[in-house]
Amino acid sequence: MTGTSASRAAGRWPFAASGAIAAALLFGVAELLSVLFSPASSPLVAVGAAFIDVTPAWLKDFAIDVFGTADKLVLLVSMGVVALVAAAALGMLARRRLVVASVLCGAITVLLGVAVLSRAGTGMADLVPTVAGGAAGLVALNVLVRLAGRSSAPLQPRQEMARRTFLVAAGLTTVVAAVSLATGRALSAAGSAAVATRDALRLPAARRAAAALPDGVEAAAPGMPPFVTPNGEFYRIDTALSVPRIDPSTWELRVHGMVEEEFTLSFAELLDLDLEETWLTLTCVSNPVGGELAGNAKWLGYPIRELLARARPRDGADMVLSTSADGFSASTPLEVLTDDRAALLAVGMNGEPLPLEHGFPVRMVVPGLYGYVSATKWVVDLEVTRFADRSAYWTERGWSERGPIKLASRIDVPRGFETVPAGGTVLGGTAWSQTIGIDRVQVQVDGGEWQEATLATEATVDTWRQWRFDWDGEPGDHTARVRAVNRDGEVQTSERADTVPNGASGWHQVRFRAE
Structure with a gap:
C-alpha cells in the first residue's frame, strides 16, 4: 500500500x-x-x-x-x-x-x-x-x-x-x-414471570401414570445414548428466535372452528383435568438419515381427543390447525387426534414442567407424526377445519400436509471414522416406527449378508428401540449399514430421499477402522 x-x-x-x-x-x-x-x-x-x-x-x-x-x-x-x-x-x-x-x-x-x-x-x-x-x-x-x-x-x-x-x-x-x-x-x-412460575410450579400426579420402563430397554453397547433423553439434551428445532415467555396465569387455549361447542381453557382448568403420562419419541422432519434430531421422553398431559369430544367436530372437518403464541401453525389430521393414540396437550416432560424452550406452559405431542404437523409449542389455539380451507406454516413453504414419520434406524456406535478394537467390535443403534413398533433390525458389514441384531426390550410402540450387534472383524477399514423391519412387515427402504417434502429416507451407514 x-x-x-x-x-x-x-x-x-x-x-x-x-x-x-x-x-x-x-x-x-x-x-x-x-x-x-x-x-x-x-x-x-x-x-x-x-x-x-x-x-x-x-x-x-x-x-x-x-x-x-x-x-x-x-x-x-x-x-x-x-x-x-x-x-x-x-x-x-x-x-x-x-x-x-x-x-x-x-x-x-x-x-x-x-x-x-x-x-x-x-x-x-x-x-x-x-x-x-x-x-x-x-x-x-x-x-x-x-x-x-x-x-x-x-x-x-x-x-x-x-x-x-x-x-x-x-x-x-x-x-x-x-x-x-x-x-x-x-x-x-x-x-419474566414465566421463568419464576415455571420454577415454582408443582405439577399434579397423573391420573393414569405411564408404565415403568421394563428391564433391558437400553442396549448393552458402550457409548450408546440413554433410552430417555434428558431435557437439556433434547433436540430443539422451531421458528422462535426468541423463546416465548408465557405466564401460565394468563394462558388460554381457544378451541373453535367447525365444532358444535367453542370454548376456552385456562391453565388451572387444564391441570384439574384427568392428566395422563406416556412415553413417546419425537422426530423432526429435518432429521437426515442417521441424524440426531429425535428424542425420547415421558410426557404428562391431557388427551386431545377428549378436548375434541367436548367440542364435537362437525361433519366434513378433517384437520386441526394448531397455533403457537409466536404465530407458528401446524396442520394435524383430525383422525389422528381422535383415535386411541396418546396425542396429548402436554404440560410436563420427564417429571417436571415443560422447559421454556420446549413449549412451557403447554405444547402438543402426537405419536407417529413429524413435529412440523403436530408438535406445536406454546400452543394457544386449536381450530377444527379442513385441509382444503386452511394451510399451516411449513406446508405453505413446501412440506407435505400430513407428515407421517417414516420407518428409520441409525448406527449410534461406532461413530463415523472412529477406531475400534479388532476381533470384538460391538455396534449399537436405535430404530423407530411409531404406533407400529420395531420387529427386527439387521446389520450389513462390508457389503456382506444382512445379519440380525439383538433388540433391546421394547417400552411401547410409540418409542424408539435400541439394538446391538456383535461383530468379530479383521483389522482395517470397514463400512456398516443398518435397516429396520416394523411389526407390519415393512422393510426400511434403501431409496434415498431428502428431508423435503416429507422426511428423509435411506439406510444409514458408517465407516470405521478396526485395529
Whole structure:
C-alpha cells in the first residue's frame, strides 16, 4: 500500500467505525428496552424471525444439516455481522453526505418497526424499543461522524486532541451498546414471570401414570445414548428466535372452528383435568438419515381427543390447525387426534414442567407424526377445519400436509471414522416406527449378508428401540449399514430421499477402522 493509500484508509476508518458503533447502540438500546415489552419488540429478534419466515426449504435444511440446533445462534451472529458491515458503509456515506445518511438511518428504523409489527402478538406499544434505539443510533451517528471529521481534517488545529476526543466518544458508546445488549439479553432470559412460575410450579400426579420402563430397554453397547433423553439434551428445532415467555396465569387455549361447542381453557382448568403420562419419541422432519434430531421422553398431559369430544367436530372437518403464541401453525389430521393414540396437550416432560424452550406452559405431542404437523409449542389455539380451507406454516413453504414419520434406524456406535478394537467390535443403534413398533433390525458389514441384531426390550410402540450387534472383524477399514423391519412387515427402504417434502429416507451407514 502506498503512503497516499494508507493515508486515505486511515482517514476513512473512523467514519466506518462511527456507522458500526451507531448500529450497535441502536440494537443495544432496543434490546434493553424490549425487556419491558413483548419478546418480539426486539428489532433483532423481529428481523431474524421475519427472515426465518421467508427462508426457502432448501436453505432451512442446509442450516440445520450444517449447524444443527445452533442454527439460531448462527443466524443471529450472521445478522449482526451483516448489520455492522452495512452500518459501516452508511458511516462512509455520512462522511460526505451526513443528511442523506441520517435519512437512511431513519428509514432503516421504520423498516425495523415494520418487522416488529409483523410478529404475532405485537402492538403499537412494542415500537417503543425500536424508536428509542433508532433515535440513539441517529444521535450517535451524527456526533461520531462530526468528531471523526474534525480528527481527520489535515489542517484542523489541535488535531491530536480531536482524535483523542473521537476515540473516547467511540469507546464509551461501544461500551454502552455492548452493556445494553448483554443486559437486555440477560434480563430477557431471567426476568419474566414465566421463568419464576415455571420454577415454582408443582405439577399434579397423573391420573393414569405411564408404565415403568421394563428391564433391558437400553442396549448393552458402550457409548450408546440413554433410552430417555434428558431435557437439556433434547433436540430443539422451531421458528422462535426468541423463546416465548408465557405466564401460565394468563394462558388460554381457544378451541373453535367447525365444532358444535367453542370454548376456552385456562391453565388451572387444564391441570384439574384427568392428566395422563406416556412415553413417546419425537422426530423432526429435518432429521437426515442417521441424524440426531429425535428424542425420547415421558410426557404428562391431557388427551386431545377428549378436548375434541367436548367440542364435537362437525361433519366434513378433517384437520386441526394448531397455533403457537409466536404465530407458528401446524396442520394435524383430525383422525389422528381422535383415535386411541396418546396425542396429548402436554404440560410436563420427564417429571417436571415443560422447559421454556420446549413449549412451557403447554405444547402438543402426537405419536407417529413429524413435529412440523403436530408438535406445536406454546400452543394457544386449536381450530377444527379442513385441509382444503386452511394451510399451516411449513406446508405453505413446501412440506407435505400430513407428515407421517417414516420407518428409520441409525448406527449410534461406532461413530463415523472412529477406531475400534479388532476381533470384538460391538455396534449399537436405535430404530423407530411409531404406533407400529420395531420387529427386527439387521446389520450389513462390508457389503456382506444382512445379519440380525439383538433388540433391546421394547417400552411401547410409540418409542424408539435400541439394538446391538456383535461383530468379530479383521483389522482395517470397514463400512456398516443398518435397516429396520416394523411389526407390519415393512422393510426400511434403501431409496434415498431428502428431508423435503416429507422426511428423509435411506439406510444409514458408517465407516470405521478396526485395529
